[in-house]
Amino acid sequence: MIDTLVHVLLVLALPPLLPGVIARTKAAFAGRNGPPLLQGYYDLARLLRKGSVLPAGSGWVFLAGPVAGVAAPLFASLLLPFGGHSAPVSFAGDMILFAYVLALSRFFTASAALDTGSAFEGMGAAREVAFSCLAEPALFFGFVALARISGSLSLSTMLGTGPGWVTAGAPLVLVAASWAVVLLAENCRIPFDDPNTHLELTMIHEVMVLDHGGPAFGLVLYGAAMKLFVLSALFLRVVFPFNVTDPRLDWIAFVAGILLVAISIGVVESVMARLRLVKVPQLLVGACVLSAFGMLLLAR
Amino acid sequence: MAPAPVTLLLVLGGAFLCVAGGVPGLFLPPGAPARRIATAGSVGGSLLGLAGAAGAALTGRVESLTRPWPLPAAALHLELDALSAIFLVPLFLVSAVAAVSGARSFGDAEHPADARRTRFFFGLITGAIALVLLARNGLFFLASWEVMALSAFFLVTADRSSREARDAGRLYLFATHAGTLTLFGFFAVLRHLTGSTELVPLARGVAGTDAGTALFALALVGFGFKAGILPLHFWLPPAHAAAPAHVSALMSGVLIKTGIYGIVRFTSLVPDPPASWGDLLLVLGVASAVLGVAFALGQHDLKRLLAWHSVENIGIIVLGLGAGLAGRAAGRPEWALLGLAGALFHVVNHGLFKSLLFLGAGEVVHVAGTREMDRMGGFGRVLPKTAFFFLAGAVAISGLPPLNGFASEWLVYLGLFDRAQASGADALRAAFAAPALALTGALALACFVKAHGAVFLGSLRGEAPNAHGEPAAHVAPMAILAGACALLGLWPAGIAPALANAAAVAAPGPASAVPLAELASLVPLGLSALALVLVLGAVALFLRGRLAAAPATAGPTWDCGYARPTARMQYTASSFARGPVGFFKWALLPRARGVPVAKLFPAGARFESHVPDTVLDRAIVPAFRAGAWLAQKGRALQGGRLQLYLLYVVATLVALLFRV
Numbered sequence: 001m002i003d004t005l006v007h008v009l010l011v012l013a014l015p016p017l018l019p020g021v022i023a024r025t026k027a028a029f030a031g032r033n034g035p036p037l038l039q040g041y042y043d044l045a046r047l048l049r050k051g052s053v054l055p056a057g058s059g060w061v062f063l064a065g066p067v068a069g070v071a072a073p074l075f076a077s078l079l080l081p082f083g084g085h086s087a088p089v090s091f092a093g094d095m096i097l098f099a100y101v102l103a104l105s106r107f108f109t110a111s112a113a114l115d116t117g118s119a120f121e122g123m124g125a126a127r128e129v130a131f132s133c134l135a136e137p138a139l140f141f142g143f144v145a146l147a148r149i150s151g152s153l154s155l156s157t158m159l160g161t162g163p164g165w166v167t168a169g170a171p172l173v174l175v176a177a178s179w180a181v182v183l184l185a186e187n188c189r190i191p192f193d194d195p196n197t198h199l200e201l202t203m204i205h206e207v208m209v210l211d212h213g214g215p216a217f218g219l220v221l222y223g224a225a226m227k228l229f230v231l232s233a234l235f236l237r238v239v240f241p242f243n244v245t246d247p248r249l250d251w252i253a254f255v256a257g258i259l260l261v262a263i264s265i266g267v268v269e270s271v272m273a274r275l276r277l278v279k280v281p282q283l284l285v286g287a288c289v290l291s292a293f294g295m296l297l298l299a300r
Numbered sequence: 301m302a303p304a305p306v307t308l309l310l311v312l313g314g315a316f317l318c319v320a321g322g323v324p325g326l327f328l329p330p331g332a333p334a335r336r337i338a339t340a341g342s343v344g345g346s347l348l349g350l351a352g353a354a355g356a357a358l359t360g361r362v363e364s365l366t367r368p369w370p371l372p373a374a375a376l377h378l379e380l381d382a383l384s385a386i387f388l389v390p391l392f393l394v395s396a397v398a399a400v401s402g403a404r405s406f407g408d409a410e411h412p413a414d415a416r417r418t419r420f421f422f423g424l425i426t427g428a429i430a431l432v433l434l435a436r437n438g439l440f441f442l443a444s445w446e447v448m449a450l451s452a453f454f455l456v457t458a459d460r461s462s463r464e465a466r467d468a469g470r471l472y473l474f475a476t477h478a479g480t481l482t483l484f485g486f487f488a489v490l491r492h493l494t495g496s497t498e499l500v501p502l503a504r505g506v507a508g509t510d511a512g513t514a515l516f517a518l519a520l521v522g523f524g525f526k527a528g529i530l531p532l533h534f535w536l537p538p539a540h541a542a543a544p545a546h547v548s549a550l551m552s553g554v555l556i557k558t559g560i561y562g563i564v565r566f567t568s569l570v571p572d573p574p575a576s577w578g579d580l581l582l583v584l585g586v587a588s589a590v591l592g593v594a595f596a597l598g599q600h601d602l603k604r605l606l607a608w609h610s611v612e613n614i615g616i617i618v619l620g621l622g623a624g625l626a627g628r629a630a631g632r633p634e635w636a637l638l639g640l641a642g643a644l645f646h647v648v649n650h651g652l653f654k655s656l657l658f659l660g661a662g663e664v665v666h667v668a669g670t671r672e673m674d675r676m677g678g679f680g681r682v683l684p685k686t687a688f689f690f691l692a693g694a695v696a697i698s699g700l701p702p703l704n705g706f707a708s709e710w711l712v713y714l715g716l717f718d719r720a721q722a723s724g725a726d727a728l729r730a731a732f733a734a735p736a737l738a739l740t741g742a743l744a745l746a747c748f749v750k751a752h753g754a755v756f757l758g759s760l761r762g763e764a765p766n767a768h769g770e771p772a773a774h775v776a777p778m779a780i781l782a783g784a785c786a787l788l789g790l791w792p793a794g795i796a797p798a799l800a801n802a803a804a805v806a807a808p809g810p811a812s813a814v815p816l817a818e819l820a821s822l823v824p825l826g827l828s829a830l831a832l833v834l835v836l837g838a839v840a841l842f843l844r845g846r847l848a849a850a851p852a853t854a855g856p857t858w859d860c861g862y863a864r865p866t867a868r869m870q871y872t873a874s875s876f877a878r879g880p881v882g883f884f885k886w887a888l889l890p891r892a893r894g895v896p897v898a899k900l901f902p903a904g905a906r907f908e909s910h911v912p913d914t915v916l917d918r919a920i921v922p923a924f925r926a927g928a929w930l931a932q933k934g935r936a937l938q939g940g941r942l943q944l945y946l947l948y949v950v951a952t953l954v955a956l957l958f959r960v
Contacts (some may be wrong), residue, residue, distance in 0.1 A: 054853070056858065063847075071832070092820075123871055133742040137738050148721055
C-alpha cells in the first residue's frame with residue numbers, strides 16, 4: 001500500500017524535474033548557468049492559472065490531446081515497476097497494454113494537432129506517427145527478448161532479471177541500446193528532434209502543440225515530462241535490473257537512477273547535433289535491427 | 301426423443317424473416333410501405349437470429365436438423381454450434397443496424413429504380429450467409445455460397461447508373477467465381493478422402509499426405525478469395541468503394557468473414573494439422589496485415605481506405621488462426637486457444653467497428669458529394685455525432701485501449717508471446733510475428749489519425765457541405781455499434797465463454813487446462829480499461845475546471861507568422877501519409893505526376909500521387925491481357941472455311957496414327 005502511494009506520488013511529482021535536469025546539464029556543457037532546476041514546476045503553476053486562446057474552429061478533439069497526453073503515461077506508469085518495487089498493477093501481458101496506452105496518447109496528440117487546421121501542425125503530426133511506426137517494432141522485439149530471458153510476460157518480473165546480465169548479457173546490451181534510441185525518439189530529444197529549436201519546419205513534437213496555450217499547454221508539458229519519466233523508468237530497469245535490499249534505499253536508488261538517465265540525455269543532447277529528418281528513419285530501423293539481433297541471439 | 305433445436309430454429313426463423321421482408325417490395329410500388337416491411341423484416345429477423353446465435357454461442361450447445369434433398373449425395377443438413385454462432389452474432393447485429401441505416405441513405409427518392417432491388421438482395425444475402433454458416437453438407441454449402449456470392453454482386457452494383465460500380469461488380473464476379481471453382485475442387489477432394497459429401501472429420505494421418513496438402517491449398521485459395529487474403533484481395537477495394545455504404549458495412553464487416561469461417565471449419569475437421577499449415581497462415585497473415593495497412597495509408601478515397609483496412613484486419617485474424625494451428629500442431633492447447641480465440645474475437649470486433657466506420661463514411665460521402673478525403677475537412681462541425689462515432693471506430697480499429705480492437709489483438713499477442721518463449725527455431729516465427737503486429741498497429745494508428753483528421757478535423761476545404769442534420773436513423777445504428785465496441789473493450793471477460801466454446805469446436809482434441817478468461821487475464825484487462833477511462837475522465841475534468849477558471853478566447857491558428865492562412869494550406873491526407881508510404885514504396889509503387897516548381901517566381905506547379913493496387917495492376921491485369929492476346933492469336937485457327945477444318949481433321953488423324 002505504502003509502495004503504491006510512493007509510486008503514484010513519484011509519477012505525479014517528479015516528472016517536471018527531468019526537463020530541468022536536462023537543461024542544467026546542457027547549460028553546464030555550454031558554460032552557462034541555465035534555468036533553475038525547478039523551472040518546470042514554475043512553468044506549470046503559471047500556465048495552469050492563465051487564460052487560453054483556442055484556434056478558431058477547433059473542437060473538443062483539440063483539448064483531448066493534452067488530456068490523453070497526461071492520462072496515458074499516468075496510467076501506463078501503474079503497470080511499470082519502479083526500481084525493485086513491482087508495479088501497483090501487474091498481470092500477464094501488461095507490457096502490451098503499456099505500449100498501446102502510450103499509443104493512445106499519440107493518437108489524440110496527433111489528432112489535436114490536425115484539429116487546428118494549420119499546415120505546420122499537420123506536418124508535426126505526420127512525422128510523429130510515421131517515426132513511431134518504426135519505434136514500435138523495436139520496443140516489441142525488446143519485449144520478446146526480455147520475455148525469453150525472464151520467462152515472464154509481465155513488466156514487473158520481466159524487467160527485474162538481475163541474473164539476466166550474467167546468462168544473457170549480449171542480448172540485453174543490444175536491447176538496451178535499441179531502447180535508448182526509442183527513449184530519445186519517443187520523447188523527441190536530440191538527435192531526433194530539438195526541443196529548443198525555433199524553426200517550425202524542423203520540429204516534430206513542439207510543432208504539434210504550437211496552438212495550445214494556458215492550462216491545455218500546461219498539461220501538454222506535464223504529459224511530455226511524464227512520458228519521459230515513464231520511458232526512462234522502463235529503460236533504467238533494463239540497464240539496472242537489480243534490487244537494493246532495503247526498500248527505502250531502493251526508492252532512493254530509483255530516483256537517483258532516473259536523474260542519471262536525465263543527465264545522460266542532457267549529455268547526448270550536448271554532444272550531438274540533430275539528425276536531418278531523412279536520416280531519422282534509418283536510425284530507427286537500426287534500433288529495430290539491434291533489438292531483433294538481441295532476440296535472435298536468444299534462439300536456442 | 302431429442303429436445304427441439306430451439307436456437308437453430310430461432311436462427312433459421314430469423315434468416316427467413318430477413319429474406320421474406322424484401323419480397324413484398326418487389327411487387328409493391330416503391331415507397332414507404334415497402335421500405336418499412338423490408339426494414340422490419342431485417343430488424344425483426346436479425347433480433348430473432350441474434351437471440352438464437354447468442355444462446356448457442358454462450359451455452360456451446362450443438363443442435364442439428366437433417367432433411368432429405370432430391371439431389372444425389374446432397375442433404376439439407378444444418379447444424380448450429382458455437383463456432384457457427386460466433387460468426388452469426390455479428391452477422392445479425394450488423395444486418396439489423398445496416399438495414400435501418402440503408403433504408404434512409406439508399407432510399408426510393410434518390411434511387412427509384414434500385415432501392416427495392418437492393419433491399420431484397422440485402423435480406424437475401426443475410427439469409428444466405430446464415431445458411432453458409434449452418435450448412436454441414438458440401439453441396440448445400442456450395443449452393444448457399446453461390447446465392448450469397450450472387451446477392452453480393454447485385455448489391456455491389458446496386459447503383460446501376462454508376463460505371464464504377466458496374467466495373468467493380470464485374471471484377472468481384474470474376475474473383476468470387478474463381479474462388480467458387482476452387483471450392484468445387486476442394487469439396488471433390490474432400491469427398492474423395494472422406495467418402496462423403498457431409499462435412500465429416502478426416503482420418504488421422506491424411507493431412508500430411510499429398511492429397512491433404514492439396515486439400516489445404518484448395519481451401520486456402522477458395523476461401524482466401526472471399527476473405528481477401530493478400531494477394532487474393534484485389535476485388536475488395538473497388539467493390540467496397542463502389543457499393544452503397546450500408547452494403548459495404550455488411551460486406552466488409554461480415555461477408556468476407558465467411559472466407560475465414562471456411563478456413564476455420566475446414567481445419568476443425570483435421571485432427572492433426574501439420575505445423576507447416578500454421579506457419580503458412582502466419583506468413584500470409586503478417587503479409588496481409590502489414591501491406592494491407594500500408595496500401596490503406598496511400599489511399600485518397602475514404603471508402604477505399606476502409607476497404608484496404610479490411611485486408612489488414614483479415615491479416616490479423618489469419619495471424620491468430622496461424623498461431624492457433626501451430627499450437628495444435630505443437631500439442632500446446634493453450635497456444636491454440638489464445639490464437640483461435642483472438643482470431644474469432646477479432647472477427648466479431650472487426651464486424652462491429654468496420655461497419656461503424658462504413659456507416660459514418662457513407663454519411664460523409666453523401667454530404668461531401670465526393671469520396672476524396674483531400675476535398676473534405678472540418679466536417680466535425682457539420683456532423684458532430686458522426687464525427688464522434690467515427691472517432692470511436694477509429695480508436696477501436698487502431699487496436700487502442702479501452703475499446704474492443706485492443707482486446708482481440710491482445711489475445712493474438714499473448715498467443716504469439718507464449719509461443720515465442722518456447723525453445724527451438726519454431727519459436728522464432730512467432731517471435732517475428734509479434735513485432736510485425738506492433739508495426740501494423742502503429743501504421744493503423746497513423747492511417748486513422750489521417751482519415752479522421754482529414755475528414756472531420758481542421759477547417760472546410762471546399763464550399764460548405766449541404767448538411768441536413770443527423771437523423772436518428774443514421775445516428776442510432778452507429779451508437780449501437782460504438783456501444784458494443786465499448787462494452788467488449790471494457791468487459792472482454794463477458795465474451796470469453798463464447799470464444800472458448802467456439803475455439804473448442806475449432807480445435808478438437810485436448811483442451812487447455814486453464815480457462816480462457818484466466819489464461820488471458822481478461823478480468824484485469826477489463827478493469828484496466830475501466831481504470832484508463834476513469835483516469836482520462838479525471839484529467840479531462842481537471843482541464844475543464846482550469847479552462848472555466850480563466851477566460852478563453854478564439855484566435856487564428858499559428859502559421860509561422862503568415863497572417864492570412866487559408867483552409868487550402870492545411871496538411872492534406874496525402875501529405876500526411878507520405879512518410880509511411882515512403883517506407884513501403886518497394887511494394888506500393890506509388891505513382892507521382894506533376895509539374896515541379898522551377899525557376900524563381902514559378903508560374904504554376906501541380907502535383908498528384910496515387911497508390912494503385914500493385915497486385916491488380918502489375919499481375920492480374922497483365923496476365924489477363926496476355927491471355928486475351930493469346931486467345932486473339934488463336935482465332936487465326938478459326939478461319940471459317942470448311943476446307944481448313946477438314947485439314948485439321950486429317951492432321952489430327954495423321955498425328956494420332958503416328959502416336960499409336
